[in-house]
Amino acid sequence: MAGSGTAHLRDGETVLSVQNLVMEFRSRRNRTVQAVSDVSFDLTPGETLGLVGESGCGKTTIGQATMQLETPTAGTVMFNGRDLTRLSGAPLRRARRGMQMIFQDPVSSLNPRRRVHDLVRENLDIWPSDLHTDGDLLVSEALEAVGIDAAASADRHAHEFSGGQCQRICIARALVNARPAKVAWGRGALSDEPSVLILDEPVSALDVSVQAQILNLLEDLKDGYGLSMVFISHDLAVVKNISDRIMVMYLGKVCEVAPSSELYDMPAHPYTRALLASIPRHGLDLPPAAELIHGEPPSPLDPPSGCRFRTRCPNATERCTNEEPELRAVRGDHFVACHHPHTPVPVNVTGIPT
Amino acid sequence: MPEPSTKLPTGLGVIFWVSASWIVLLVLLALFADVLPIRDPEALGIITREVEPFERPGWNAWFGSDGQGKDLFANVVHGARPALVLGLTVTLLAASIGTVLGVLAGYFRGRVDTIVMAGTDVALAFPAIVLLLAVRASLGNSMWVFIFIFTVLGIAPYTRIVRGATLGLAEREFVKAARAMGASGFRIITREILPNVVLSVLSFAFIGFALVIAAEGSLAFIGLSLDRTTWGQLIDDGRPELVDHAYLTLIPASVMFITILAFNFVGDGVGGAAAIREVSTVRRHRVGPLPDAHNVSGASSGDQRLVLDVRELTTDLVTGRGVVHAVDNVSFQVRAGEALALVGESGCGKTMMIRSILGTFPVAGVDRSGRIDVDGTDMLRADDNTRLRTLGIDIGTIPQNPLTALNPVRRIDAQIMEPMTLHGGLTAAEARARALDLLEQVGIPDPTSRLRSYPHQLSGGMRQRVMIALALANNPRLVLADEPTTALDVTVQDQIMRLLTDLRAGSDMAMVLVTHDLAVVEGFTDRIAVMYAGQIVETGPTARVLADPQHQYTRALIRSIPDLRLDPHSRLATIPGAPPSLLDPPPGCRFAARCPVADSRCRSELPSVTEVGDDHSYTCWHPAETTVEVARGR
Numbered sequence: 011m012a013g014s015g016t017a018h019l020r021d022g023e024t025v026l027s028v029q030n031l032v033m034e035f036r037s038r039r040n041r042t043v044q045a046v047s048d049v050s051f052d053l054t055p056g057e058t059l060g061l062v063g064e065s066g067c068g069k070t071t072i073g074q075a076t077m078q079l080e081t082p083t084a085g086t087v088m089f090n091g092r093d094l095t096r097l098s099g100a101p102l103r104r105a106r107r108g109m110q111m112i113f114q115d116p117v118s119s120l121n122p123r124r125r126v127h128d129l130v131r132e133n134l135d136i137w138p139s140d141l142h143t144d145g146d147l148l149v150s151e152a153l154e155a156v157g158i159d160a161a162a163s164a165d166r167h168a169h170e171f172s173g174g175q176c177q178r179i180c181i182a183r184a185l186v187n188a189r190p191a192k193v194a195w196g197r198g199a200l201s202d203e204p205s206v207l208i209l210d211e212p213v214s215a216l217d218v219s220v221q222a223q224i225l226n227l228l229e230d231l232k233d234g235y236g237l238s239m240v241f242i243s244h245d246l247a248v249v250k251n252i253s254d255r256i257m258v259m260y261l262g263k264v265c266e267v268a269p270s271s272e273l274y275d276m277p278a279h280p281y282t283r284a285l286l287a288s289i290p291r292h293g294l295d296l297p298p299a300a301e302l303i304h305g306e307p308p309s310p311l312d313p314p315s316g317c318r319f320r321t322r323c324p325n326a327t328e329r330c331t332n333e334e335p336e337l338r339a340v341r342g343d344h345f346v347a348c349h350h351p352h353t354p355v356p357v358n359v360t361g362i363p364t
Numbered sequence: 365m366p367e368p369s370t371k372l373p374t375g376l377g378v379i380f381w382v383s384a385s386w387i388v389l390l391v392l393l394a395l396f397a398d399v400l401p402i403r404d405p406e407a408l409g410i411i412t413r414e415v416e417p418f419e420r421p422g423w424n425a426w427f428g429s430d431g432q433g434k435d436l437f438a439n440v441v442h443g444a445r446p447a448l449v450l451g452l453t454v455t456l457l458a459a460s461i462g463t464v465l466g467v468l469a470g471y472f473r474g475r476v477d478t479i480v481m482a483g484t485d486v487a488l489a490f491p492a493i494v495l496l497l498a499v500r501a502s503l504g505n506s507m508w509v510f511i512f513i514f515t516v517l518g519i520a521p522y523t524r525i526v527r528g529a530t531l532g533l534a535e536r537e538f539v540k541a542a543r544a545m546g547a548s549g550f551r552i553i554t555r556e557i558l559p560n561v562v563l564s565v566l567s568f569a570f571i572g573f574a575l576v577i578a579a580e581g582s583l584a585f586i587g588l589s590l591d592r593t594t595w596g597q598l599i600d601d602g603r604p605e606l607v608d609h610a611y612l613t614l615i616p617a618s619v620m621f622i623t624i625l626a627f628n629f630v631g632d633g634v635g636g637a638a639a640i641r642e643v644s645t646v647r648r649h650r651v652g653p654l655p656d657a658h659n660v661s662g663a664s665s666g667d668q669r670l671v672l673d674v675r676e677l678t679t680d681l682v683t684g685r686g687v688v689h690a691v692d693n694v695s696f697q698v699r700a701g702e703a704l705a706l707v708g709e710s711g712c713g714k715t716m717m718i719r720s721i722l723g724t725f726p727v728a729g730v731d732r733s734g735r736i737d738v739d740g741t742d743m744l745r746a747d748d749n750t751r752l753r754t755l756g757i758d759i760g761t762i763p764q765n766p767l768t769a770l771n772p773v774r775r776i777d778a779q780i781m782e783p784m785t786l787h788g789g790l791t792a793a794e795a796r797a798r799a800l801d802l803l804e805q806v807g808i809p810d811p812t813s814r815l816r817s818y819p820h821q822l823s824g825g826m827r828q829r830v831m832i833a834l835a836l837a838n839n840p841r842l843v844l845a846d847e848p849t850t851a852l853d854v855t856v857q858d859q860i861m862r863l864l865t866d867l868r869a870g871s872d873m874a875m876v877l878v879t880h881d882l883a884v885v886e887g888f889t890d891r892i893a894v895m896y897a898g899q900i901v902e903t904g905p906t907a908r909v910l911a912d913p914q915h916q917y918t919r920a921l922i923r924s925i926p927d928l929r930l931d932p933h934s935r936l937a938t939i940p941g942a943p944p945s946l947l948d949p950p951p952g953c954r955f956a957a958r959c960p961v962a963d964s965r966c967r968s969e970l971p972s973v974t975e976v977g978d979d980h981s982y983t984c985w986h987p988a989e990t991t992v993e994v995a996r997g998r
Contacts, residue, residue: 064853065824077544103546111544119537123559132555136547172942173710180541217709217880219924222936229933244853247883247926251936270932288858290883292928299858306809306823 015337016050018267018345024088025238026053026076026109026206031085033071033262043310045071047262048085053206058232058239060253060270062246062285066310067259069242073210076240077111078102089206107137110184110204114211116176120168126153127164130183137187152182155234156227174220177212178227188235207232207239213248225252247289250274255343258282261310261318264337268344278340278351280323317349325350380633383626390623394444402435405442405593409433418609427615430601436612440619443595447623450507450580450590451573454514459569461515462522463561467553469523470530480527484520492517496588505591514576525568529561563634570631574624581620595620651744652678652733671842671874672698672721673737679720682729686947690716692898693734698842698891700872703865705885705906707878707921708895711943714878717895718844722755739841756787760835762845766827770819777815780834788838802833807863825856832863843868843875849884861888883925886910891979894918897943897954904980914974914982916962917955953985961986 016029033046046068053059061069075082078094087094092105110133113119120129127149134145153160156178168176188204209228213221229252232239243249249256249270256273258265258281266279274294277283284303287296296302305322308314314321320330329349337347393400409415410433414424421428427436469480496513503509533539534557542552583589584596585603595616602612679691691713698704706714719725721736721743736743741754763769771779780802781795790798796815803811806829819827828848835843845864849857865888868875877889885892885906892910893903894917902915913919923937930936941958944950952969956962963986971983 064855079540079543100548103548107546111541113537113541115537119541121538121542121556121560124555132542132547133545136545136551174942183541183545218882218926219709219921219939220942222924222926222938223940226936226938229935246854247928250928251926251930251932251934253932274928284855286928288855289928290858290861290881291886291925294928299855300862303855306826 015347017337017339019050019052020054023055024052025055027088028052028076029086031072031075031087032083033068033075033080034083037311041311044262044313045310046075049259049262049264051257053238053240055238056236057254058241058252060249060256061240061242061259062244062249062256063259064244064307066261066307068262069259070210073111073208073240073242076208077109078106108204109206109208112180112184112207112209112212115215116173116180117168119180120176122168125165125167126179130179130186133183133186148186152186155185155231156182158182173216174223177216177224181227181231185231185235205236205238207237209239210242211244214243214245221248228252246285258285261307261313263318264347265319266346267337272344278344278346279348280325280352281319283352376633379629383629386622386626387630390444391448393441394448397441397445402441403438405434405438407434409435421611421615428611430612431605436615439593439598440595440616443593443598443616446507446590446592446594447577447580450510450514451576453511454518454576455569455573457511457515458518458572459522459565462519463526463565465519466523466526467530467557467561470527471534471549471553471557480523484523487517487520496583500588505589507590510580510590514579518572518576521572522565522568525564526561529564530557533557533560567631567635570627570634574627577620578624650731652731654735669700670697670737671700671739672876675735677720677734677736678732679716680731681725681727683727688946689898689949690946691720694900696893696900696903698874698876700841700874701868702891703868703875703877703889705877705879705889705892706895707880707882707885707892709880709943711946712895713898713946714895715846718846718876718878721844722761723751753787756783757838758841760838760840760843762831762835762843762848764847765851766824766831767819769831770827772819776817776819776830780830780837783834783837798837802836805867806833824852825859828852828860829863832867836867841873843873845875846878847880848877857884864888882910882921894921897949898946899954901955901984902982905978908978908980914976914987915984916959916986916988919988
């Protein structure tokens, strides 16, 4: 899976556009971990992009590199018209205010020694000059918006709450300086308000029953606040419902990009099919997972040549070893990086045939 | 049912408070030494005639007097002043400077870290006595000289402690979250990191304080004393009279010893308070009386042998917040060859159920009653040898996180062979052959070389396969798997569940699979027991319970499984609220507060067990009508 290529990027208005992102880490003995290799994606206003893959696929690194928590080795991150990779220090922090992040472990995302009110107020305290209204009021509103009793919880600590409640508090903290979007998109100049939420496995640490609560909440908030979201997860079952578009990744590369329902109805990449077939009770028309994927994931220190999935792919041929597949359209807004996609390539190909 | 303990520990313990009182007393005496009715320490008894020379300790002079009739008690009290002033000043200075350096080194790392750490290495390697002699020779023996030297030497330990803590904290998600919000480095250090290291610094500060007092005493003993009377000097002065008037040395030495000890105990107490917040210090393990006789002899009920027989089990944990009723009157059986899924949300008592079988608890105070029979052994009442033998041979466990369950510094072969040689009675060669065989069975490619690797060299899926091999090492009759796939990737989860099923096929090994995810139990288990708030609310054959759930909680759990057939952005079914606290569970049905059909009866009266045939039973006043819409499959 190469997934190099930008055929899936769109021309219209985007809030976030990441192009040709490369992330490499130095490992011991001077070896290089290729965590993310030439990955591109964009996000249109109000859209939710699901970023799916298993451990080591680079999805978390992409989230961190987009936020500039890790400095990318190469590539651009355009947000609100500025390339974040060219900024640093205070200008970067200021330019990035419109992007907020939610992490996997909600309990450890909250400083154990601080009280809920202060935790949620943090975003306002960091940028006091932006504050035009009563900060405490905004904190209460944000807490109520995520379903936490503001008055009863203000003076409590994170460990007094369940995992689901902690995740709600984290979401309130991310959105505390957002105002409900009465106006539609195109507010342009209001770049300091959160407009993009990057969620890194936000429900993986939660019970199945609580996951649904948080997913419903995120759906409500997205409409209410006019947010765009990048939803990172290892679990295709969780991502389907919340995403408009889904990007499947494997070992630092993109496999497939498609609208949510289409990805489940017509998965084209062998790895996507294997992921779907592994979901318990998936109810889809797929052979058993064991027939779709075998072996162990290769080391990112020494990724396979050509398509990185070829070592585990039942369809792999000689071509997959020699030639890296480019992302190309299989139909409309559905892109796949595979020499032997499951769905036959229709005639109206818009990508570059290899 | 055992009487729950109502007396809860105070937390810090008696030693802490006695030590703290001693320090407070010392500080008060030192502060008010001039106004209290204490003799002038310099007054000579031979002149004032109030005290005899070498007077023994008594009512007149509590600690006795020296050859000139100087009152030792007055001298000890006044000697506390330089000890406390020196200790406090040095500790404050060294702790502040060390904390700042440590935080900077740990947070910024790179060059800052290199420079700071090089500095501490030099300070620690520097010969302290040489420094002291040199500075003292040129600057004299005033308090300031001592403060300067002790501070320079005292900074390094604080720097190291704080740097280590900061390195760990900087990786925590709340620090990442602060960075993502755009907090500056200064803000992150002051708001996120410092509050979390302050207690460790404080804890060490008390110990550092004691070190300063001890150091001053030692130096005075070799003649390098301050320019005023200190405890060290008093000890030194008394030394020539050690044979005839031992009290002159022993009393100041004891005072100094007790003070140093007190500071150490207080430091430990503060450090402990930083780490432990909720765990009680009650050490107790009580087992209640046997349940009624007619329930106990069920070991051969049914056609197949019972491998696990739990009867009326109740487990109460004594914690700092009160008694947690983790498992409440639970009964279930697992037959040979059967796989039972124990399902429920976090905090419903699933893990405590497993721990009740294993006898391992996160707190020291536990009350259990009822009965747990594993292959005929009463796990609550058997002697330690029998119990450990059953644990080692008859029970295999598969943990949630294989990485933390494996010892990182021991090779796989050592870890797999250990239970076989320890409990299974195999020789090393036999154990190695069996280990190879097991790794092959659990689908590990190239087992010979994998046996020689360390846990971190394997992927998550491979590590879990190793754990399974470990669990199977002694051909257990019962395997307890606590969320064995929760920490794994989706494709690996499927592989591991299939592996567990294949391994059990054809054998009479029984399994209890604990999971919060109802989706994984179908096809992999024979029966389900649904737990809620410490009780089993429904139990029956897996297919039947999934297709026709009776309890409202089971229905809600099934509905919350993500459904791939739903269109994107459709509303997901949820269970509102959260499970009740097990400190004080509600009367009646414990699910009532979250149940859509609960009425007043549900809130007051515990539902009785209803059998619906075929081994299927539930405890609900308003069971579901026969439902079809929740029954779905692949």
